[in-house]
Amino acid sequence: MMKFLLVSVLFSLLISNSLSTFQVYDSHPSSRDAQALISLKQGFLSPDPILNSWNESNIHSLCYWKGIRCDHFQRVVSVDLSNSNIFGVISPSIGNLEHLVNLSLAGNAFSGNFPLESGNLTSLRSLNISNNSFNGSLDLGLFSLLHLEVLDVYNNNLSGPLPQSVAKLKKLKHLDLGGNYFSGAIPPSYAGLKELEFLSLAGNDLSGVIPGEIGELTNLKQLFLGYFNDFDGGIPLEIGNLTNLLHLDLSSCGLEGEIPKQLGNLWNLDTLFLQTNLLSGPLPPQLGNLTRLKSLDISNNEITGEIPIEFSNLTELALINLFINKLHGDIPDFVSKLPNLEVLKLWQNNLTGAIPSELGSNGRLKELDLSSNRLTGLIPQSLCSGRTLRILILLNNFLFGMIPEDLGNCLSLSRVRLSQNFLSGSVPKGFLYLPELSLMELQNNYLTGNFPDEHTRVAGKLGQLNLSNNRLSGPLPLSIGNFPSLQILLLSGNQFTGSISSEVGRLQLVLKIDLSKNNFSGEIPADISKCLHLTYLDLSTNMLSGPIPAQLSEIHILNYLNLSHNILNDAIPKEIGTMKSLTAADFSYNDLSGKVPESGQFTYFNSTSFQGNPQLCGPFVNRTCVFPANPTEISVNKPRIQAKFKLIFALGLLICSLIFVCGALIRTRTLRFQTHSRKWKLTAFQKLDFGVEDILECLKDNNVIGRGGAGVVYKGTTRKGTQIAVKKLLGFDKDSYHDNGFSAEIRILGQIRHRNIVRLLAFCSNKETNLLVYEYMPEGSLGExxxxxxxxxxxxxxxxxxxxxxxxxxxxxxxxxxxxxxxxxxxxxxxxxxxxxxxxxxxxxxxxxxxxxxxxxxxxxxxxxxxxxxxxxxxxxxxxxxxxxxxxxxxxxxxxxxxxxxxxxxxxxxxxxxxxxxxxxxxxxxxxxxxxxxxxxxxxxxxxxxxxxxxxxxxxxxxxxxxxxxxxxxxxxxxxxxxxxxxxxxxxxxx
The missing domain is CATH 1.10.510.10 (Transferase(Phosphotransferase) domain 1)
Known part of the structure; x- marks a missing residue:
């Protein structure tokens, strides 16, 4: 009996302990964290099932939920849902995550205001809600984020003045308020954030002056204040006190005055961006003290004077951008001796003298743009000594002499612009056939010799070739067809002779050909019609003869055709008049004969297009044609034929009209049945107060408010009174919304939130129709x-x-x-x-x-x-x-x-x-x-x-x-x- 009682007592204690354990677990703080997350999820709208793990049946696996990280007490310390394609609103329940240290919601499409005024996130150290659509103001109010170290609200729609309460977050190390619509001045109280290492206020609508107090943030390593802001005055001298600064970006923010010499105190600086302001005066020699500087951009200002000799100390420089200023004097020789220089852009200044002869000898030069100056002398031989040069732009100078032969072996070159100089000699061997070359401009020089013929080499990437207005001569070689990617071929104003090679027909992607003002002879090659993408063809002012090839009409997108000032003969092919794309044509000053066609595009051409051809006749040239047939027979039969044709045409038109009416009646009767029988899919990009039925109800002819190349636009009002615009996309094949990622692409557009962009509310589709639902704009379009x-x-x-x-x-x-x-x-x-x-x-x-x-x-x-x-x-x-x-x-x-x-x-x-x-x-x-x-x-x-x-x-x-x-x-x-x-x-x- 005693044993039985003892066992009973032990069993009771065991049951009691188990129940107690269950109750303790059920009330465990981690459960409260789970409930907070589930409540948070209720405000989310997501097209992807990424948050399926967030549910009540899965509370025991809380720490393994998507984007969740816990501490060893199983309390949620990190919520990271960045770039998860989520939109909707953020519930104040986020404030119940008491141990939260890091919150990152960046790269989504949340809207509304962030609930900063409530909660108990006293442990939070990192808050990142950048790249969303939060609007309104940022007011920390009662939100006691005293331990916050990171506050990132980049790229939202926040407005109003910069929040003064941010200055109370004394432990902040990273503050990014950029990419919003904050206005007004920068609060001087921000100077109290002594721990700050990163500060970005760029991309807002800030004004006033940059406060000198910013110089008190001596721990700063990165400072961004530019882009869209419009400050008064200049760069505060106190910025020179930020000796720990590594990156300073004050570009595009309306700064005036001279560059302070105090910037020379920023010994650790590796990046200095001051471009696109109104800065004036000379470059301070003190900037030569920034011996760790790697990137210097002071372009697009009003800087005067010469490049200081003290810049020779900047041996770490990889990028120098000083273009669009008023610099004068020579380019200093020390520039060519900077061991790490990769990019040098000095275009649109008043620089004179020669280009340093050793430029590029460091073997690292990648981009060089010295265009639109007054440079003289020769192009240096060493520009591509390291075989890294990609961009070479020297146009609009006074350079003379020959193009260096070594450039013909510069396999890294992709863009070359040497036009509008006084260059002479021949085009270097291999120069036009470099494997990475996409653009070659040598026009308006004094180049001589033949078009380089290298039939064994193919320039697979060259898209634009301009050799016009030089003194090149000889025939076009067979290798003219060795440019499979060529889109523009400009050879006008030279002295080329011989026939136009049929190899031109191999230029399958060419869009523009200009061979005018040369001495080409022979017939126009019919193979040119193989250039099916051609939109512009100018063969004028040559000595071409023979008939105009009717095959030109096979180029269905040709817009411009100029064959004037040649010795072409025979009739103008009537097929050319059928080319609907042709908007301008010139056949003047040839030996053409016969009647000018009166059909198709010819009715739109000016009479000057045919002048200088005495044997042409017809209304366009005011010259009567003489018919070779019996005029009496023609005058009798022609009206009869016309009368019969008119009768047949009228009967055909009547039959077509009857068929159309019958079809319309049948379609009207079956439209409602078809509409309901099709399966529609509605993808909402925000909370809607309407459904598919409301959208389909808009698709009535009397609701049409616009038509365009993309489709038909209807205006409608939902049952709850919301006005919407519905665009019915035209021309899609069945199942097209599944093809080519179309549905995914539309979802990307649906996430875009900006005050000046029409909101895409929803996407409605079935297997035959795609509908885009927008917010309605009552005043219509600007054009209207x-x-x-x-x-x-x-x-x-x-x-x-x-x-x-x-x-x-x-x-x-x-x-x-x-x-x-x-x-x-x-x-x-x-x-x-x-x-x-x-x-x-x-x-x-x-x-x-x-x-x-x-x-x-x-x-x-x-x-x-x-x-x-x-x-x-x-x-x-x-x-x-x-x-x-x-x-x-x-x-x-x-x-x-x-x-x-x-x-x-x-x-x-x-x-x-x-x-x-x-x-x-x-x-x-x-x-x-x-x-x-x-x-x-x-x-x-x-x-x-x-x-x-x-x-x-x-x-x-x-x-x-x-x-x-x-x-x-x-x-x-x-x-x-x-x-x-x-x-x-x-x-x-x-x-």
């Missing part, structure tokens, strides 16, 4: 407003504001998205206006997706719109961010002039050509093209905006600014009380 009856209400300030806002949107796509997004179809009709006339960029990136899915055979239809397309697209069929910059420049010219891009300036002339020719592209000429509907315009503002527009529409893409620089320049537009009225013939002069 500007060129419509409301254009007169857009005063100057509204236009400048719209231009700046649109530029900000494009800048975000180019510089702050990962991966970057090219718009590819920037135009005024793709800039939408809300009820407050705030600009929002629309249809961004769609051109790429449409192209990838094969929705158009004509690439130009989806890689830009006529009048906005950059010049290089005509011969490369490729776009990059500088193509978007050109298109935006056209929009700026539209805002200035009130005119449409094309159709108002005569045949073949667009708004850019008209603006340049009317104003001679100078700022003062803007008064000739201002919109007459504008009343009073600030003189300096108009000149400044026009100057920015002309920079954007530069012929060479490399010379155009980035969208970051465009935004910065437009933000510098300041009101000037000296106004110009369009009723005045001339602008009022400043007193």
């Amino acid at each position: 407003v500007l060129h419509g009856s409301k254009g007169g209400f857009l005063d100057w300030q509204k236009r400048v504001k719209i231009g700046i806002e649109a530029a900000r949107g494009l800048c975000y796509l180019h510089h702050d998205c990962n991966p970057l997004v090219l718009h590819r179809d920037v135009k005024s009709n793709n800039i939408l206006l809300d009820s407050e006339l705030e600009a929002h960029v629309a249809d961004f990136g769609l051109a790429k997706f449409l192209l990838d899915n094969g929705t158009s055979e004509c690439m130009s239809a989806i890689a830009g719109s006529y009048g906005y397309i950059a010049p290089e697209y005509a011969y490369t069929l490729k776009v990059d961010e500088k193509s978007d910059v050109y298109s935006f420049g056209v929009v700026l010219v539209e805002l200035i002039t009130g005119r449409r891009p094309v159709g108002e300036f005569g045949d073949g002339v667009d708004i850019v050509q008209w603006a340049k020719s009317t104003t001679s592209a100078c700022k003062e000429g803007v008064f000739e093209i201002l919109d007459s509907r504008l009343k009073d315009i600030p003189i300096e503002e108009a000149k400044h905006v026009f100057f920015v527009a002309m920079l954007c529409v530069q012929e060479q893409s490399v010379e155009r600014p980035t969208m970051r620089e465009v935004v910065h320049m437009l933000q510098q537009t300041k009101s000037n009380h000296n106004l110009i009225s369009n009723s005045d013939k001339y602008p009022k002069k400043n007193p």
Whole structure:
């Protein structure tokens, strides 16, 4: 009996202990952490199942949840969900993670405000919520983050003044508030963050002066204050006290005055970026004390004087950028002796003298650009001694002598621009056939000899070759076909002779050929029709004979054809008139005969296109044709034939109309059944108060508000009153949204959040149709407003504001998205206006997706719109961010002039050509093209905006600014009380 009682007692104790253990575990703090995370997850929207492990049935594996790290007490100390493609909002429950040390939510698309005002995260040391879409202000308020060491909110939509409460976080070592919309001055109280090693306030809208107190942050190693900020005054002298500084970036922030000599005290500095400001005066010799400096960029300022001899001490320098300044004098010889120099860019200064003869002898030179100076003498022989030189640009100088033979063996070269000099002699052997070469410009020199013939070598990457306006002679060799990637071939203005080799037909990718102003003879080779991508062909001013090959009509995208000033004979092939792409042609001054075709594109050509051919006849040349047949028979039969044809055509048209009506009735009856029978998939990019039914209800003909190359746009109102715009994408094959990653690409666009970009709310699709759902913009597009009856209400300030806002949107796509997004179809009709006339960029990136899915055979239809397309697209069929910059420049010219891009300036002339020719592209000429509907315009503002527009529409893409620089320049537009009225013939002069 005693044994039984003893066993009973022991069993009871065991059960009691087990229950106690279970209760303790159930109330364990780690369970509270799990509940906090599950609550946090409820605010997330994620297209990927990355957080499936975060659920109540898996609490025992808390420390193995995605992105979670625990300490040895099983308390959550780290939450890292960076770059996880999550959007939604962040719940205040994050504050219940009491032991949290590190929080990283970077690289997602969260919106709303971050809940800093609540919680108990007293242990938090690292907070990283960069690259999201948080908006509003940053107020730490009651959030007692006294132990915080890292605060990173880079690239959000935070606004208002910089938070003063940050100064209370005395243990901060890393502070990044960059890439937001903070405004106002930098608080001097930030000087109290003595532990700070990293500080970035770049990419905001800050103003005022840079406070001298910043010099008290003596532990700083990296300081970024540039980009979009617009400070008054200059660089504070106190920055010279930051002797631990390694990286100093004050670029693109409106700084004025001279560079302080105190910067020479920053002994540890390895990077100094001061580019794109208004700095003036000479380069301080004290910068020669920065013996650890590796990168120096003071480009795009107003620096004067010579390059100091003290810079010879900077033996660690790998990069020197001093371009776009007012430097004069020689390039010092010590530059060629810097042992680590890799990049030297001094273009657009007033430098004179010879290029140092030993430049490149260190064997490390990779990029050299000394263009647009007044340099004389010879090109050094040692430039490629280390076989590392990639870029060689010396154009627009006074260089003479021969091109060094050694450059023909520089296998690393990819870009060469030596045009507009006085170079003589022959083209070095192998120079045109280098394996990495993509661009070769030697035009406007005095080069002689033959086109290099190296039939055993193939230049596989050469895309542009320009040898025009030299003294080259002899025939084109058979090796002209050894450039399989060539897109531009310019040989005009030389002395080439002989026939044009049929090997030209091997240039399968060529887009532009100009062989004009030479002495070519013989017939035009029919094989040129094999160049199916050709858009521009100029064979004028030669001695070509024989008939015009009808095969030219096989080049279906040819835009420009010039065969003038030759001795071509026979009739003009009527097939050429059927080429729908041909917009300009010139057959003048030949020996052509017969009737000029009256069909197709010929009806659009100017009469001057046919002059100088006395044997041509027809209405275009005002010369009657003599018919060889019996005129009586012709006059009787022709009307009968025409009458029969008209009758047959009318009957056919009637039958087609009946078929169309019947088809429409059948489609109307079955549309509702088909719509409900198809399976729709809705992908939401934020919380929606509508569903598929609301979206489909918008697809009615009376709801259409726009049509374009991408599709049809409908306006609709959901059952809860939300106004939306639905774009129905055209031309997709079945299942196309599964192909080429289209659905994934659209999700990337759906995560983009920016104040000046139209929000993509959702993507709705089935196997046959793709619908994009956007927020609705009640004022429509800028193009509709500007060129419509409301254009007169857009005063100057509204236009400048719209231009700046649109530029900000494009800048975000180019510089702050990962991966970057090219718009590819920037135009005024793709800039939408809300009820407050705030600009929002629309249809961004769609051109790429449409192209990838094969929705158009004509690439130009989806890689830009006529009048906005950059010049290089005509011969490369490729776009990059500088193509978007050109298109935006056209929009700026539209805002200035009130005119449409094309159709108002005569045949073949667009708004850019008209603006340049009317104003001679100078700022003062803007008064000739201002919109007459504008009343009073600030003189300096108009000149400044026009100057920015002309920079954007530069012929060479490399010379155009980035969208970051465009935004910065437009933000510098300041009101000037000296106004110009369009009723005045001339602008009022400043007193």
